[in-house]
Amino acid sequence: MTVEDEADGAVARRNHVQSIERAIAVLECFTDEEPVLGVAELSRRVALSTSIVFRVVLSSRGSRGSPPPGP
Numbered sequence: 001m002t003v004e005d006e007a008d009g010a011v012a013r014r015n016h017v018q019s020i021e022r023a024i025a026v027l028e029c030f031t032d033e034e035p036v037l038g039v040a041e042l043s044r045r046v047a048l049s050t051s052i053v054f055r056v057v058l059s060s061r062g063s064r065g066s067p068p069p070g071p
Helices: 003-027 039-046 050-063
Strands: none
Touching (some): 003 039, 003 050, 039 050
């Protein structure tokens, strides 16, 4: 394994951890009182762009076999 391979692996692990942290932050926004939230509201609450939040929601729903979110 080369130094470049090790660096690429470290970057991939950091990106994976970041994705998980973002998904957890989004999930923690939902409560019994607020079981449904839009992408814009989620974006505001987790301080991420709406495009990032949309990707988080889309990827988490897709991995569970759920349909993509509506508008």
